[in-house]
Amino acid sequence: MKVLIISHVADLDGVMPVVLTGLAFSSYDYQLLDIAEVDSFFLERVNTDFFSSYDQIFLTDLGVSEEVAKVIDSSSWKDKFHILDHHKGNLFLNDYSFAEVVVSKGDILESGTSLYYQYLLKHHATKLLIQDSVSYMVSLTRLLDTWEWKKWDKKEALYLGTLLVFYGNKKFIENYLSFLKQNENFYFTDAEKVMIEADERKKQEYIEEKKQSMIVKKIASYQVGIVFAEQYVSELGNVLAETFQDQVDLVMIIRMGRSLSFRSVKEKVDVSLFAQHFHGNGHLHAAGAPLPEDLEDTIITHLIEGMIE
Ligand SMILES: [Mn+2]
Incomplete structure (x- = not known):
């Protein structure tokens, strides 16, 4: 078979x-x-x-x-x-x-x-x-x-x-x-344990750094905390949603070249519905969406247009 x-x-x-x-x-x-x-x-x-x-x-x-x-x-x-x-x-x-x-x-x-x-x-x-x-x-x-x-x-x-x-x-x-x-x-295994421990330290530093760089925007009646991140996306999203629950309803992580991730810890915020605005899908408190195919081109074009002659 x-x-x-x-x-x-x-x-x-x-x-x-x-x-x-x-x-x-x-x-x-x-x-x-x-x-x-x-x-x-x-x-x-x-x-x-x-x-x-x-x-x-x-x-x-x-x-x-x-x-x-x-x-x-x-x-x-x-x-x-x-x-x-x-x-x-x-x-x-x-x-x-x-x-x-x-x-x-x-x-x-x-x-x-x-x-x-x-x-x-x-x-x-x-x-x-x-x-x-x-x-x-x-x-x-x-x-x-x-x-x-x-x-x-x-x-x-x-x-x-x-x-x-x-x-x-x-x-x-x-x-x-x-x-x-x-x-x-x-x-x-013992080798895996060493790796896991080292990674735990690295992750804490990464998350602390991302906490400092969150941008808050109002999108479709929600206060959204936005960060660009490549690593530890799920955990980062949850930590941010929890840490900043007084300021934001949900967190959006932009993972360039990959996807958008949405996280929330609030009972009334269904991020799977929010993700639909971006052709995405998911669960009550964790969802994702694809990035526009031309996003990287758009950013590069924007940067070039902003060039100083
Ligand atoms: Mn799954």
Whole structure:
């Protein structure tokens, strides 16, 4: 059986499904995409034999637009296709037989990884998949992605996210595939512990520096704290939203060349709705949006126009 897994490039919850795929199936390809790339990935291949060459196709921690969902629905391979996602903006996809979009079950917030793991246990359980080390990594991923780690102060979840940045997606996948095949229990190696500790210090400095550079603007009736940042985006957004909750309703992080991130800690501020102003999507207190394609060009042009002769 040959499997294709398409998942979110941006974080642990997107990358972990690839690791799970490697534990469940012997033959698979993977593709990690940004939200803005998903639709064109399907549209460019739907009229070729690309998808029909696989026995199962999974899309995790991501959704497609209504337009693309319709195209897939009339394709010959729709019965081999499964979407497992937890973004509330994608709930409309549940109208299609191939999608399972679940934000929460009872009071448990789901994540792309946790939903995919449940699916695999139900339909493709292997000895490896049911190991403690695997279910533990899945739970850390869910805790990180839903920011529930905070409730239990489960810092290991954060540290696993740190290791993903440290290794990079490809190396992380290779590393944990072999780790999980050899270890029934999860642990960080001594080298990883040293790295995590050093990174914790670096992160504190980075966050302190960004606190000083936040710009506040009123956007669509909200006071928005804006920063440019490349690293620690989720944690930074949450720290800023918490630290400045008297001044701002939400925080917008501009990650040049990548995306916009929105965070809030206020009960009444739904950043997934705010993100829609920027063609984005997400959850109540954490959302994202693509950047305009011409943004970098616009900035460069602006700089050149401002040049002194
Ligand atoms: Mn996710």
